[in-house]
Amino acid sequence: MAQIEIKNLFKIFGTNPTAGLDLVRAGKTKEEIHEQTGLTVGVQDASFTVNSGEIFVVMGLSGSGKSTLVRMLNRLIDPTSGAVIVDGDNVMEMNKEQLVAFRRNKTSMVFQSFALMPHQTVLNNVAFGLELAGVDKTQRYERSMDALKQVGLDGWEKSYPKELSGGMQQRVGLARGLAVDPDIMLMDEAFSALDPLIRTEMQDELLKLQDRHERTIVFISHDLDEALRIGDRIAVMEGGRVVQVGTPEEILQNPADDYVRAFFRGVDPTGVIAAGDIARDSQPTVIWHTPQGSPRATLEMLNNRDMEFAYVLDSERRYYGIVSTDSLRSAIEQGATKIDDAFIKEAKTAKVDDSMQDFLPEVASHAWPIPVVDENNIYQGVVSKNLFLRTLHRAEENAHFAE
Amino acid sequence: MFSFEEKVIPLDTWITNFIDWLVEGYRWFFQILKWPVEVTLTGIQQGITALPPLLVIAVLGIVAWRVSGIKLGVFTVVTLIFIGLLGLWEDTMITLAMVLCSVVFCTLAGIPLGILAGRSDRFEMALRPMLDAMQTTPAFVYLVPIVMLFSIGNVAGVLATIVFALPPIIRLTSLGIRQVHPELVEAALAFGATNWQVLAKVQIPLALPTIMAGLNQTIMMALSMVVIASLIGAGGLGAPVVLGLNTLDIGLATIGGLSIVLIAIVLDRITQSMGTTKKQN
Numbered sequence A: 001m002a003q004i005e006i007k008n009l010f011k012i013f014g015t016n017p018t019a020g021l022d023l024v025r026a027g028k029t030k031e032e033i034h035e036q037t038g039l040t041v042g043v044q045d046a047s048f049t050v051n052s053g054e055i056f057v058v059m060g061l062s063g064s065g066k067s068t069l070v071r072m073l074n075r076l077i078d079p080t081s082g083a084v085i086v087d088g089d090n091v092m093e094m095n096k097e098q099l100v101a102f103r104r105n106k107t108s109m110v111f112q113s114f115a116l117m118p119h120q121t122v123l124n125n126v127a128f129g130l131e132l133a134g135v136d137k138t139q140r141y142e143r144s145m146d147a148l149k150q151v152g153l154d155g156w157e158k159s160y161p162k163e164l165s166g167g168m169q170q171r172v173g174l175a176r177g178l179a180v181d182p183d184i185m186l187m188d189e190a191f192s193a194l195d196p197l198i199r200t201e202m203q204d205e206l207l208k209l210q211d212r213h214e215r216t217i218v219f220i221s222h223d224l225d226e227a228l229r230i231g232d233r234i235a236v237m238e239g240g241r242v243v244q245v246g247t248p249e250e251i252l253q254n255p256a257d258d259y260v261r262a263f264f265r266g267v268d269p270t271g272v273i274a275a276g277d278i279a280r281d282s283q284p285t286v287i288w289h290t291p292q293g294s295p296r297a298t299l300e301m302l303n304n305r306d307m308e309f310a311y312v313l314d315s316e317r318r319y320y321g322i323v324s325t326d327s328l329r330s331a332i333e334q335g336a337t338k339i340d341d342a343f344i345k346e347a348k349t350a351k352v353d354d355s356m357q358d359f360l361p362e363v364a365s366h367a368w369p370i371p372v373v374d375e376n377n378i379y380q381g382v383v384s385k386n387l388f389l390r391t392l393h394r395a396e397e398n399a400h401f402a403e
Numbered sequence B: 001m002f003s004f005e006e007k008v009i010p011l012d013t014w015i016t017n018f019i020d021w022l023v024e025g026y027r028w029f030f031q032i033l034k035w036p037v038e039v040t041l042t043g044i045q046q047g048i049t050a051l052p053p054l055l056v057i058a059v060l061g062i063v064a065w066r067v068s069g070i071k072l073g074v075f076t077v078v079t080l081i082f083i084g085l086l087g088l089w090e091d092t093m094i095t096l097a098m099v100l101c102s103v104v105f106c107t108l109a110g111i112p113l114g115i116l117a118g119r120s121d122r123f124e125m126a127l128r129p130m131l132d133a134m135q136t137t138p139a140f141v142y143l144v145p146i147v148m149l150f151s152i153g154n155v156a157g158v159l160a161t162i163v164f165a166l167p168p169i170i171r172l173t174s175l176g177i178r179q180v181h182p183e184l185v186e187a188a189l190a191f192g193a194t195n196w197q198v199l200a201k202v203q204i205p206l207a208l209p210t211i212m213a214g215l216n217q218t219i220m221m222a223l224s225m226v227v228i229a230s231l232i233g234a235g236g237l238g239a240p241v242v243l244g245l246n247t248l249d250i251g252l253a254t255i256g257g258l259s260i261v262l263i264a265i266v267l268d269r270i271t272q273s274m275g276t277t278k279k280q281n
């Protein structure tokens, strides 16, 4: 059963949007219109339905209009033209009071940046929607505690958001969205700011919540894996247009155009997966870069642990170099007393946004796992041969699934 | 014409005529404006001077202690006793009353104006040149029209002070509102906040430390007007300074000036701590 119906929705940003509307309808592209008039086409001619109880993922590259689209559903952004119909009511025709009531009772929202109130406790943050709606204190705290329990954060209600990790903060954001018991949840890249492990955990959490209590969820994402994992249906956006809507299987088997095809399988996985996405910080030995850290002591430690390589960092986790048992031994033979003299000369780092292709030669030609650093040379973890191959394998499986 | 030996544009005459015309035709209007200030000032002044000095000292000392710490509490008490022993107690109370009265009106007008400016670019643009003018015009320039419209005395002094001390609280309230992350406002709207709720539950609480900084600046500017206000017959700690200036009594001018500085330090520290305690919560 359709819960949300979107009909020919347009959003043009700028001072005279209707002029832009005519140009779009006349078939001009987003770029041409921007050049001619300075107007930006956010969303053009979007039409689709979202069924009640499904997770509907809107996917597309950055700037393709996803955030604009989802904000038109609750009119945080007013559409330039078109209709949004929720449970038979046209949201476009609501006056101020009706719109406030609609936002309080029908929908809630989870944000990429979490958007928690820093001056309020976790509990008050979760209770925020109920407080706005004028629910009395005992009841709103009861319902908020319940929502906190659902996301596994009971016990944290008296903390402040800044005392929580990113993943926990977004659980608070999720609990705030659940506390008002909405029919529809709008989630704008809700998990994109979290690191990959936590992101997967949150996706599982969302699916679990959905098992327990089915809601209609419009979920914005730019991540293919995420869309495939949680989406019942997926809409693909490009340059403000919705280019295809369907189940993951339908889209994978019958991509509407090259853009969609590229998104799902045309691309070599080694070209899109970046070092930062797969780097692990679990297994390698890390030693601290100090003036006293002698090659001898390090060698002893590596021998004791039966390890071959160690990564040298300072207290801010800035990367200095790699030492191996071999390099330490030969440094000691030459009478070196500083750890720097034992660094493996040919060792290179990968940057977090290097693609797998970029550092494949590095991984392939050396025995040590390749260290990954960010733009400030801060150590993020390592990519081993093994991890590299496993990632490739998984990407290939996805590609098979696509065929 | 361009030898500049004669006055070609008689702007001064025009302004004189304009003010004369205002005074003659609309004095009643300015008397109405003056009325609430007069009532408030008289109330505060009578209240504060009726209290026994030791009670005032105790209350201010406790306030300083509660908002900041025992150090500021002791400093406040010692300072006030010292000023009392200098023989300037009554002048100090008048100054405090005038500053308090100016700050009350600056807050009443400034915070709402600041909020409007914070939420509307157009209003901010319209307001900014006026605030610039209020802050940069030397106070001496508007003393004359103020005297003509409101005559001399404490009330006129307070009015001049308000003109001078109003801008910072408007500016910093607006700044505070603008510094609130737009996504927080968006989140509030998404959960069904009305305009008022966005203001009361998100923007004002988050802007509060900045607003308090504005209040602090406004108080400091009000204090800095004490001497100038005395030029138009206002009493308080400015009076001994002006008197000392006129009679070349260096001693009198100095103890007046010293007391102003000490009071400024006390008020500055108290209001600054109020701002930071709010931030921590």
Ligand SMILES: Nc1ncnc2c1ncn2[C@@H]1O[C@H](COP(=O)(O)OP(=O)(O)O)[C@@H](O)[C@H]1O
Binding pocket: A013, A014, A040, A041, A042, A060, A061, A062, A063, A064, A065, A066, A067, A068, A069
């Ligand atoms: N307030 C705005 N004013 C002008 N242009 C905007 C505004 N918001 C978004 N845009 C433009 O609309 C397009 C779509 O943006 P957005 O919906 O944020 O994309 P996405 O969420 O997919 O990254 C972009 O070209 C963006 O620059």
Ligand SMILES: [Mg+2]
Binding pocket: A066, A067, A068, A189
């Ligand atoms: Mg976006």
